[in-house]
Amino acid sequence: MTDVIRADLDWVDSFPTQQVAGYDVRPGRTMPFGATLVSGGVNFSIYSSAAKAVTLVLFKQGEPEPVAELPIPDEFRIGSVWSMTVFNLDYEGIEYGYRVYGPSEVDFRDRFDHTQILADPYARAFSGRNEWGQEPDRSNIYPYRSRLTFEDFDWEGDQPLRIPSVDLVIYELHVRGFTRDPSSGVAQPGTYAGLIEKIPYLKELGVNCVELMPVFEFDEFENSRINAETGERLYNFWGYSTVGFFAPKAGYAATGKFGMQRDEFKNLVKEFHKAGIEVVLDVVFNHTAEGNEYGPTIHFRGLDNRTYYMLTPEGFYYNFSGTGNTLNCNSPIVREYVLSCLRFWASEYHVDGFRFDLAAILGRGPDGAPLENPPLLESMAFDPVLTDCLLIAEAWDAGGLYQVGSFPNYRRWSEWNGKYRDTVRKWIKGDEGVVGDLATRLVGSPDLYWARGACSSINFITCHDGFNLADMVSYNDKHNEANGEHNNDGANDNNSWNCGAEGPTDDPEILRTRTRQMKNAMVLLLTSQGVPMILAGDEVARTQHGNNNAYCHDSELTWMDWNLVDENQEMLRFVSNMIAFRKAHPSLREGHHPHGGDPVGCGYPDVSWHGIRAWQPDWSPQSRLIAMMRNGHNIEGDDNHVYVASNTHWEDHRLELPGLPDGMRWHLFADTAAEAPADVAVPGREPVLADQHGISVGARSSVVLVGRAVAPS
Amino acid sequence: MSFTTTLTRSGNTVIITLVGELDATTAVAFRQEVDRAAEGDVETLVLDMKDLTYLSSAGLRGLVFAKQKMSDGVKIVLVKASDEVERTIRMVGFHHSVVFSDHVPG
Numbered sequence: 058m059t060d061v062i063r064a065d066l067d068w069v070d071s072f073p074t075q076q077v078a079g080y081d082v083r084p085g086r087t088m089p090f091g092a093t094l095v096s097g098g099v100n101f102s103i104y105s106s107a108a109k110a111v112t113l114v115l116f117k118q119g120e121p122e123p124v125a126e127l128p129i130p131d132e133f134r135i136g137s138v139w140s141m142t143v144f145n146l147d148y149e150g151i152e153y154g155y156r157v158y159g160p161s162e163v164d165f166r167d168r169f170d171h172t173q174i175l176a177d178p179y180a181r182a183f184s185g186r187n188e189w190g191q192e193p194d195r196s197n198i199y200p201y202r203s204r205l206t207f208e209d210f211d212w213e214g215d216q217p218l219r220i221p222s223v224d225l226v227i228y229e230l231h232v233r234g235f236t237r238d239p240s241s242g243v244a245q246p247g248t249y250a251g252l253i254e255k256i257p258y259l260k261e262l263g264v265n266c267v268e269l270m271p272v273f274e275f276d277e278f279e280n281s282r283i284n285a286e287t288g289e290r291l292y293n294f295w296g297y298s299t300v301g302f303f304a305p306k307a308g309y310a311a312t313g314k315f316g317m318q319r320d321e322f323k324n325l326v327k328e329f330h331k332a333g334i335e336v337v338l339d340v341v342f343n344h345t346a347e348g349n350e351y352g353p354t355i356h357f358r359g360l361d362n363r364t365y366y367m368l369t370p371e372g373f374y375y376n377f378s379g380t381g382n383t384l385n386c387n388s389p390i391v392r393e394y395v396l397s398c399l400r401f402w403a404s405e406y407h408v409d410g411f412r413f414d415l416a417a418i419l420g421r422g423p424d425g426a427p428l429e430n431p432p433l434l435e436s437m438a439f440d441p442v443l444t445d446c447l448l449i450a451e452a453w454d455a456g457g458l459y460q461v462g463s464f465p466n467y468r469r470w471s472e473w474n475g476k477y478r479d480t481v482r483k484w485i486k487g488d489e490g491v492v493g494d495l496a497t498r499l500v501g502s503p504d505l506y507w508a509r510g511a512c513s514s515i516n517f518i519t520c521h522d523g524f525n526l527a528d529m530v531s532y533n534d535k536h537n538e539a540n541g542e543h544n545n546d547g548a549n550d551n552n553s554w555n556c557g558a559e560g561p562t563d564d565p566e567i568l569r570t571r572t573r574q575m576k577n578a579m580v581l582l583l584t585s586q587g588v589p590m591i592l593a594g595d596e597v598a599r600t601q602h603g604n605n606n607a608y609c610h611d612s613e614l615t616w617m618d619w620n621l622v623d624e625n626q627e628m629l630r631f632v633s634n635m636i637a638f639r640k641a642h643p644s645l646r647e648g649h650h651p652h653g654g655d656p657v658g659c660g661y662p663d664v665s666w667h668g669i670r671a672w673q674p675d676w677s678p679q680s681r682l683i684a685m686m687r688n689g690h691n692i693e694g695d696d697n698h699v700y701v702a703s704n705t706h707w708e709d710h711r712l713e714l715p716g717l718p719d720g721m722r723w724h725l726f727a728d729t730a731a732e733a734p735a736d737v738a739v740p741g742r743e744p745v746l747a748d749q750h751g752i753s754v755g756a757r758s759s760v761v762l763v764g765r766a767v768a769p770s
Numbered sequence: 771m772s773f774t775t776t777l778t779r780s781g782n783t784v785i786i787t788l789v790g791e792l793d794a795t796t797a798v799a800f801r802q803e804v805d806r807a808a809e810g811d812v813e814t815l816v817l818d819m820k821d822l823t824y825l826s827s828a829g830l831r832g833l834v835f836a837k838q839k840m841s842d843g844v845k846i847v848l849v850k851a852s853d854e855v856e857r858t859i860r861m862v863g864f865h866h867s868v869v870f871s872d873h874v875p876g
Contacts, residue, residue, distance in 0.1 A: 149794030149828040209834050211867065250861040311861045315827045324863030 085140030091179025102140035152202035166363035189308035222512035228264035230593035238616035245311035263636035274301030335409035343418035349381035379455030410447025438467035462505030482552035501586030514587035526595035536603030547606030597621035644689030661688035698764030730755025782813035792829035820850035
């Protein structure tokens, strides 16, 4: 047996030096910030650039008044950091916060208020909103309470999956909305535990990455109100307003009432990973739940207002987020805060990446001006802990900064490709003057991402913002009356077409057109180069009744209706077969943009364009027909050819097909004009086309062919 | 708050009987008992919970500790865990590491 050199270091710093308010304490360690369990006690550390004193406030869990207030002795302060180790705390039963005293000389940029108890910005768990929708006690002097946590989860060897970006198919979902509806049939609806029960569904659909809408602790009662017209309570359902950046939302955990949301969320990640599905978090670092001058004081505002927020010269909040305040992301302090938060989620929760809400804000300087080389974005791009994490920017903000294609990227960042969405939507509804732009989008938007590669383009047609797919083909205009703002909220440029009637209809012709249009969208999305993203529910044509901004509804309007899995089986089959087709054809998802060369030596350019006549695309502004041929290898490494024809004209067209090498035949994978089940085949089992020279593409329809060797009979 | 444990050993099976309330303040006692159980050759660790009146999240963490303390091959059996405890264990994914049972295995 090998001797192991051991040392029991427990005794280091583990004895109290004095008492404060009856508690044994000693000077703490400045790092890490937050509350950390140490031998015999808890180390509390908090930073404020201008405070003159800090008091640690302890509550017994759920009690209205503090059980103790411990002023941190000034000799415990190092620099601007107050830290103190407190011994013999019942770490499970306490909640903690701080009173922070401002300097006697008041600076107009500060908002110190020691009458308020502040949460710890580094708290890893919060109580106060443990159960979703439970009416808060407005008289609570400390509504969002910091909790102590443990780091003893058994990961059983789990690691982030590191699926190559080229292979990703992302699925955007809302944790609560996905299983809250009784039709979900899960034991714990609307929770992390409930979501686990739907992993087999996602696996069967074929997606391999879920992007979870915000799961950082937020308050569903923020701006909660009753819609005067409907009497319905409106919530902050989406959660794009963070209270606790280091804490998973307790109200999404079935075990939140036991304070075990961290374990439940970790278990969710572990189960996703077991199924081969990555977990990407939609994170909101552009602003916080503290709102504008009239908003609540939660932490930053009372701790160090001028450090954490972008302020106007007069000391008011800049509002580039459209929600009241803007986090001062490129100040060195906040930069470090954001980085440590991301590292924490990557290492402690094993998440596979992040999508940054209104990320253009993360490139603005303290005065709001866009920076050439924003230190925060650069730091993230090169951070050693985040190396394997997806970094996806929503490359615009509410202050008018639109950076799709020009987001400071360090060849590392990818982007929600808003231009892809707009172009493909216009094309699908039959707009003129789009064909050239469409072709650019289909091959991975080289105009935007040539230097970075095609996977920097997260292609999407729908996301939580705006119409979902069914509504995109059912409504010309938004119908947001239920949001209680007289239909003034939500985007007006939807690029949608209702196919002949606004909203629900019995007209079978219109219904057929809508189904076809949805399939057309999925054909383009899943044969485009770049990383496709599907909005949850689109695969079964879930409607939101024309609401294109349903952020405030915790109701059937936003909940996934699982009955649709049976009712819209046709659509579900089409989408899952399209995903399988994408997987079977690496040429559709290579990392580099095609450029018309023949890198695999198959005798054909990697991409070519066709029209009514093969090799003769119609690039005129009036063109509503384009066919794309992709040539390369299939998943077995054999030569193969994929031909995608999209006709947005209201008439059928017969297309001459490009010839194939000897021994190969065109096979029909998908035809959106055909009635199911002829609308889509099983990849690899496509029927051979009887006519090898041409194919008829129906009005507003798409066709997908695969050219390969005829299988030996 | 009262919490007591008794440990009995029969062959390669160790039975810890938990009585009373297992929470953050009493979890230490539980951990020490698990430490004792881990001494010697153990194939099965039985936690008899029939007289456990309360199990807090810190108590649940004690189970995680037990799992990590025991070597990989050790089977952990929870006897007469309440419905709520069993549900919670399932929701946080710990059920992969334990076996639920209605009686102390003989």
